[in-house]
Amino acid sequence: MKFKGLTIGIPKEIMPGERRVAATPETVEKFIAGGAKVLVEQSAGQGAYFSDDDYKKVGAEVVADAEKVFECSDIILKVKEPLFNSDHNKHEVEMMHAGQTLVTFLHPAAPANHGMVKDLAAKGAISLTLDGVPRITRAQSMDALTSMSTVAGYKSVLMASNRLAKFVPMIGTAVGMTKPATVLVIGTGVAGLQAVATAKRLGAVVYAVDIRPDAVEQAKSLGAKVVETGVPAEIAIGEGGYARTLPKEWLQKEREAIIDIVSKADIAILTALVPGKLAPVLITDEMVRSMQPGSVIVDVAIDQGGNCALTVGGEVTEEYGVCIDGTKNIPGMVPISSTWMFAKNIYNFVDYLIVDGKVNLNQEDDIIASTLVTMNGKVVHAGALEAMELA
Amino acid sequence: MNIGMFEITTIILSIIVLMGIKLMSSPKTAVRGNQLGAISMILSIVLVLLYNKIVDVKILWVAMMVGGIIGFLLAKKVTMIQMPQMVALLNGSGGAASALVALVVIFETYTQMNGFNRFTSQLALIVGSVTLSGSLIAAGKLDRRITQKPVILNGHNIITYAALIMMACFLIVGSIATYTTVIIVTLVSFVVALAFGVLFAIRVGGADMPITISLLNSFSGLAASICGLSIGDPLLVSVGAIVGASGIILTGIMCKAMNRSFIEVLSGNIVTENNGSGPVATDESSEQKEIMDIPEVFREAKKVIVAPGYGMALAQAQHHVKRLLNTLESQGKEVQFAIHPVAGRMPGHMNVLLAEVDIPYDKLHEMDEINPEFKDTDVVIVIGACDVVNPAAITAEGTPIYGMPILRVDEAKHIIVCNMDTEPGYSGVPNPLYNQQNVHLMLGNAAETLDELIDLIK
Numbered sequence: 001m002k003f004k005g006l007t008i009g010i011p012k013e014i015m016p017g018e019r020r021v022a023a024t025p026e027t028v029e030k031f032i033a034g035g036a037k038v039l040v041e042q043s044a045g046q047g048a049y050f051s052d053d054d055y056k057k058v059g060a061e062v063v064a065d066a067e068k069v070f071e072c073s074d075i076i077l078k079v080k081e082p083l084f085n086s087d088h089n090k091h092e093v094e095m096m097h098a099g100q101t102l103v104t105f106l107h108p109a110a111p112a113n114h115g116m117v118k119d120l121a122a123k124g125a126i127s128l129t130l131d132g133v134p135r136i137t138r139a140q141s142m143d144a145l146t147s148m149s150t151v152a153g154y155k156s157v158l159m160a161s162n163r164l165a166k167f168v169p170m171i172g173t174a175v176g177m178t179k180p181a182t183v184l185v186i187g188t189g190v191a192g193l194q195a196v197a198t199a200k201r202l203g204a205v206v207y208a209v210d211i212r213p214d215a216v217e218q219a220k221s222l223g224a225k226v227v228e229t230g231v232p233a234e235i236a237i238g239e240g241g242y243a244r245t246l247p248k249e250w251l252q253k254e255r256e257a258i259i260d261i262v263s264k265a266d267i268a269i270l271t272a273l274v275p276g277k278l279a280p281v282l283i284t285d286e287m288v289r290s291m292q293p294g295s296v297i298v299d300v301a302i303d304q305g306g307n308c309a310l311t312v313g314g315e316v317t318e319e320y321g322v323c324i325d326g327t328k329n330i331p332g333m334v335p336i337s338s339t340w341m342f343a344k345n346i347y348n349f350v351d352y353l354i355v356d357g358k359v360n361l362n363q364e365d366d367i368i369a370s371t372l373v374t375m376n377g378k379v380v381h382a383g384a385l386e387a388m389e390l391a
Numbered sequence: 392m393n394i395g396m397f398e399i400t401t402i403i404l405s406i407i408v409l410m411g412i413k414l415m416s417s418p419k420t421a422v423r424g425n426q427l428g429a430i431s432m433i434l435s436i437v438l439v440l441l442y443n444k445i446v447d448v449k450i451l452w453v454a455m456m457v458g459g460i461i462g463f464l465l466a467k468k469v470t471m472i473q474m475p476q477m478v479a480l481l482n483g484s485g486g487a488a489s490a491l492v493a494l495v496v497i498f499e500t501y502t503q504m505n506g507f508n509r510f511t512s513q514l515a516l517i518v519g520s521v522t523l524s525g526s527l528i529a530a531g532k533l534d535r536r537i538t539q540k541p542v543i544l545n546g547h548n549i550i551t552y553a554a555l556i557m558m559a560c561f562l563i564v565g566s567i568a569t570y571t572t573v574i575i576v577t578l579v580s581f582v583v584a585l586a587f588g589v590l591f592a593i594r595v596g597g598a599d600m601p602i603t604i605s606l607l608n609s610f611s612g613l614a615a616s617i618c619g620l621s622i623g624d625p626l627l628v629s630v631g632a633i634v635g636a637s638g639i640i641l642t643g644i645m646c647k648a649m650n651r652s653f654i655e656v657l658s659g660n661i662v663t664e665n666n667g668s669g670p671v672a673t674d675e676s677s678e679q680k681e682i683m684d685i686p687e688v689f690r691e692a693k694k695v696i697v698a699p700g701y702g703m704a705l706a707q708a709q710h711h712v713k714r715l716l717n718t719l720e721s722q723g724k725e726v727q728f729a730i731h732p733v734a735g736r737m738p739g740h741m742n743v744l745l746a747e748v749d750i751p752y753d754k755l756h757e758m759d760e761i762n763p764e765f766k767d768t769d770v771v772i773v774i775g776a777c778d779v780v781n782p783a784a785i786t787a788e789g790t791p792i793y794g795m796p797i798l799r800v801d802e803a804k805h806i807i808v809c810n811m812d813t814e815p816g817y818s819g820v821p822n823p824l825y826n827q828q829n830v831h832l833m834l835g836n837a838a839e840t841l842d843e844l845i846d847l848i849k
Contacts, residue, residue, distance in 0.1 A: 137778075137795050137818060140733050150738045190737060197743040218736040221704035222743065 004035030005357045008350075009073025011066050012044035014092070015080045019047025019335035020342060022077035022104070027347040029058035035357075037061070041069050048335040070095035075359070077346055078104035081113055082120070091119070098124030101359050103346060105130050105144065108373045108384035109276055117384055121374040126359060129381070130349065132371040135240060139367050142349040146190050147341035151331040153194030153271065156298040157183070159330075160267040161202060163316075163323045165294035169203020180205050184227075184265035186258070186282055186307060187272035188219040189242075191300055195269045196224045207261050210272075211236035211243055211254065229257045238274070245274045255282060263290035270307035271300045276383060283308040293321025302326045397442050401626040404438065407431040408630055412637055435626055479530035479604055482611050486522025489515050489614035490581070496621055497577050501570055504621075509573075511621035513565040516577065517558050517584045519614035524588030525607050532592070532600060542593045554587040601821060602645045609638025683831040688805050689848040692769035695719055696761065698729045698798050699741050701817070702775015702810055703837050711841035712774065713748035718845055728754050729761045729798050731779035762799050771803040772844070775837050777816025783823055791818040806830045809840040 008031055010023045021044050023031070028038050038060040042052055052062045063069050067088060070076060081104060082092035093116060096102065106129035108117045120127050130144040140146070160183075161168050170180040183199040185192045188210045199206045200223055208219035211231040220226055231250050238244035246254065262268060262283060268291075273279050279301040288297070288310055299311040310319050311326040318324065331338040352367065353359055363369050373381040379388070408431045414424025436455070440446045462481075469477045493516035501509065531537035544550065561580035565573050595603045612634025619627025646652065697716075703709065719726050728750065730741050745755065765771065773780055780800045784792040800806055801824055808825065812834055815821050824830060833840040 137733075137792050146738070193737040194739070197737070197739060201743060201746065217705070221701065221707070221736070222740070223707060223747075 001035035002351075002354055002357060003031055006035075006075060006354070007037040007039060007073045009069040009076045010038065010040045010044055010060075011069045011076065011078060011092070012041045013047070013079050014083055014085050014087075017329065017332060018080055019332050020079045020339045021045045021048050021050065022079050022343060022346055024048075024339060024343040025050055025054045025058045025060075027343040028055055028060045030347060031350075032059040034351075039063050039069050039073055041066050045339075048339040050339075067095050070100075071097070073100065075101045075103065075350065077350070078102070079342060080104065081106050082116055091116075093119045093123060093125075096120070096123050096125050100125050101353075102127040103130065103349060103353075106373055107131055108379075108381045109387040111387065114384070114388055117373060117379055117381075121377055121379045124377055126361065126375050127373045128349075128353070128368075128371040129373050130346065130371065132373075132381070132383075133349070134366050134370050136366060142345050142352065142367070144342050144345035144349075147345055148331040148338060149190035149271075150194050151334050151338045151341070152300050153191035153269075154198050155330050155334050156191070156269050156271075156300050157195050157198040157202065157267070159325055159327070159333075160269060160296040160298045163296045163325065164267060166266060168199075181266040182207065182261075182264055183267040183269065184209070184258075184261055185219070185224070185269045185271065186210075187243075187270065187301070188215045188224075189271065189273070191271040192269070193218055193222060195271065195300075196222045199267070199269075200224070204267070207265070209258055209261075211246070212241070214241065227258055227261050229254045240275070242275045243272065245277050245280065251280060251282075255284065255287070258282065259287060259290070262287045263292075265291065266295050268295070268297045268308075269300060270297065272307050273301050273304055276387075278305040279307050281305075281307060281309050283310075285309050288322050288324070289320045291320070291322045295321075296323045296325065298325045298327075300330065303328055397438070398625065400438055401629060404431050404435050404626060405629040405633065407434075408633055412633065431630075435630070438626065439624075473534065475604070476530040476533035479526045479533060479607070482604070482608055483523045483526030483530065485611035486519045486526060486607075486614050488519070489611070489618040490519030490523060490584075492618050493519060493621060494577065494581070497565075497573065501573055506566060508621050508623075509566040510562070511617050513562050513577070513580065515614055515618035515621055516581060517562065518610055518617060520581055520584035521588040521591065522607055522610040522614050524585040525592040525603075525610070526588075528589055528592035529595075529600065529604055529607060532595070537593075544590075547590065547594060551587070551590050554583055554590060557583050558587065602642055605638055605642040605645055609635050609642060612636070612638055681828075683805060683807075683829075685807070685831065685844070685847045688770060689719075689722075689724075692805075693724055694764075694768050695724050695726045695770045695772065696729050696765065696768050696800070696803070697726065697772045697774065698731070698776050698780055698800055699734060699745070699774045700731075700776025700779055701735050701740070702777075704735055704740055704744055704775070705811075706775060706837040707744075708774065708837040708841055709744040709748045711838050711845070712745070713750060715772070715841055715845055716750060716754075718849060722848075726754065727756055727761065727764075729758065729800075730755050731758050731776070731798050733795075734776060734779050758796060758798055765799045765802040768803040769805060771800040771806045773800055773806065773808045773810065774841070775810055777810060777822050778818050778820070780824055781816070781818075781820060781822045783820050787820060790820045792820050800824070801827060804829065807833060807844065809833050809835075809837050809844065811835065811837075 010021065013021060028040065031038050040055045040060045040062050042062055042064045045051065045055060056062055066085060076096065084091045102120070102125055106117065106127060107113055108129055133139050133143045133145065135143065164181060166181060167178050168181045171178045181204045183204040184207045185195045185199070186209045188196060188208045192208070192210070196206050196208055196219055206224040207227055208216070208224040209227045209229060210216050210219065211229050213233050216226050231246065231254060235246065235250060236243055268283065270283065272282060283297065288308065297308055299306045299308050301307045302311055302313050306313070306326065308324060311324050313326050314328050316323065316325045316327065361368055361372065361375060363372065373379065373384060379385060407427055411424045411427035411431065414420040414427060445451060465477060493512045496512045528537065558580060561576050561583070565576045565580060568576065592603060612631045616628050616631025616635055619631055697712065699712065703712065716726055728745065734741050742755065778792055780798050781792060782797065782801050783790065784795045784797045787793055806827065806829055808830060813825050813832065825832060833844060
């Protein structure tokens with residue numbers, strides 16, 4: 001009964017187009033079995049096809065008013081960062097109170113969120129961001145970023161295949177054999193690997209590119225063919241195994257190394273990211289022009305600027321006969337699966353956070369230290385503080 | 392400098408070394424600890440030069456320059472991956488230093504030494520030589536120039552004990568005999584000690600290498616300390632003892648983490664993949680593994696569970712897994728697959744590969760679902776998995792996988808492991824499963840070893 005005495009609030013997500021929710025009836029049931037009281041805002045789960053009744057059946061209290069959810073909860077669980085709620089003409093941070101805990105994807109380092117983070121601190125709220133969960137073994141069950149990247153990688157291939165003007169697998173027909181589609185995945189981290197796997201399942205011939213040797217090995221372990229970039233490992237690998245921003249000459253060399261395969265690709269899935277920085281532009285205007293008309297590019301990296309020079313954020317456009325998909329928030333398009341994973345990640349995180357019915361902020365702990373954003377009226381997140389200095 | 396200052400400086404330098412070691416226990420302060428250690432070494436050299444009034448001996452400076460440059464170049468050139476073998480190499484040179492000093496001392500001053508000094512110099516020679524050859528073998532194994540597998544000669548244990556007894560005899564004779572006898576005995580002792588070091592290190596397999604290196608580290612400190620006793624240098628005694636003690640403690644911690652006894656490791660009975668060679672009468676602590684009769688085990692087996700991991704993906708062995716499944720099912724056995732939540736390097740890694748070869752969904756089971764079944768399972772086949780079946784996750788506090796729930800393959804009746812080698816997995820934590828009595832290792836590329844397995848059970 002470790003959650004005894006705690007009230008957990010699940011508001012409806014107000015970001016336009018957001019269909020995920022921070023708790024499923026399954027995780028709500030677990031919170032309640034642990035002794036917590038759970039308040040769910042009316043129709044919070046609607047986008048993910050969970051009805052108010054589904055939540056009521058497991059013991060949650062469905063509340064019509066968002067403000068009441070914030071008012072009466074000790075812990076607020078959300079999917080996206082607090083935003084201005086136009087229905088109530090109040091910012092979600094305003095609806096919070098001192099001593100309240102907020103767990104969500106805060107992205108505190110992004111300049112657009114600096115004001116909101118400072119407001120959270122001023123409110124006296126304790127906030128933790130799921131995008132800070134370290135990639136260590138015992139935190140894997142709480143790693144919501146990996147979960148969402150998994151969804152994005154998978155879905156991106158389906159989106160691309162949907163728009164592709166050809167068959168994906170090889171098909172022998174009465175009038176001849178079709179060639180299988182060539183899928184190029186740039187960046188084989190979490191999203192990229194899942195894209196490789198999905199493309200393989202569809203029957204494509206898959207090529208993978210990554211500047212990190214480990215990532216390349218993992219792509220090979222899924223049956224992908226690898227295109228070497230020639231970038232030395234010391235330059236490519238940054239802290240935590242993520243990629244580093246390459247200096248101009250190496251970026252140029254990387255582009256040259258992939259020019260050939262890009263022109264042959266029917267589908268290009270772009271997932272090359274550098275944590276906290278702008279995504280590198282790897283596909284130039286010329287390279288798009290060299291692709292076959294009817295091909296598709298899905299720029300998964302658009303959330304951080306995009307890997308293709310021609311991607312329009314949030315839109316699907318066509319240039320030189322090539323479809324360029326810059327849809328943001330791809331996980332939101334697969335709400336049942338992404339919510340299933342997210343709700344479990346956040347449940348595991350809260351379960352880890354709560355000791356004896358209270359929020360335990362042990363800053364010696366790796367996981368708490370990297371996810372804590374505000375505490376005791378101050379902003380404590382290292383990445384956010386660094387970005388704020390530069391702002 | 393006068394006597395009093397020397398003692399005081401010795402104490403100060405020893406304290407600095409201790410502080411350095413303490414700082415090395417946390418990643419945040421480790422670099423500083425290393426620097427402190429280096430500084431105290433330099434100061435010790437300066438102290439020795441001044442105290443013994445040998446500052447103007449030119450050849451010393453030439454030697455130090457050569458050594459320093461070699462060390463510097465090595466350290467610069469070596470990549471992070473080669474760090475363990477470089478450490479082993481440098482450790483060996485520490486042992487060599489003690490052995491060489493002991494040799495010189497014996498050759499030059501035997502007649503003037505008292506019993507204590509004679510004894511300690513012989514001992515320093517032995518321990519230093521064992522450390523030298525043992526470390527060289529360890530470095531060779533780590534660098535993959537020598538086979539990773541334990542090399543066990545016919546009657547290995549007998550030879551080892553014989554060497555030990557011989558060294559003990561030389562030790563005594565070398566402390567009491569006349570000069571010429573002692574010289575001969577010393578040289579023979581040197582060779583035997585080197586051979587012992589080789590025997591000791593060559594039988595260690597991949598999984599136990601960290602413990603062996605830690606032990607050799609400790610030995611080099613011990614050798615230095617004993618050498619210090621023989622030449623009457625308190626600073627050497629002190630620093631050597633610090634290194635020797637911290638090495639032993641570290642070895643003890645590692646043994647505990649791997650659930651192996653200190654004696655098992657010390658007696659050289661480390662990973663015993665005994666090919667039944669020679670009577671191993673003497674040692675009770677050596678657990679002889681019976682060679683698993685694979686055809687027999689499979690003939691009797693009714694329930695089989697397969698636990699795949701990243702290694703299967705790397706080898707792209709899913710097709711061979713399908714062949715294995717077909718073979719077992721055609722023999723009427725029940726086969727299930729245990730998929731650990733983080734097996735592989737991405738979610739669904741195992742799924743997509745097994746799906747490629749049409750292994751039905753209903754054969755794939757999550758960890759929580761299948762864990763209770765291992766104790767009733769006749770055979771588990773682990774394919775390219777290490778961390779997800781590592782029992783050390785339950786006991787080894789402070790390691791990256793501590794607390795991670797694992798597949799309890801260790802509870803099954805017979806376990807066959809088709810991994811590339813016995814090196815630690817992604818986490819770097821050694822896997823004591825490999826040492827279990829009922830585990831049979833089939834090392835190498837999973838595609839090949841699975842083929843061998845299928846041939847054995849057809």
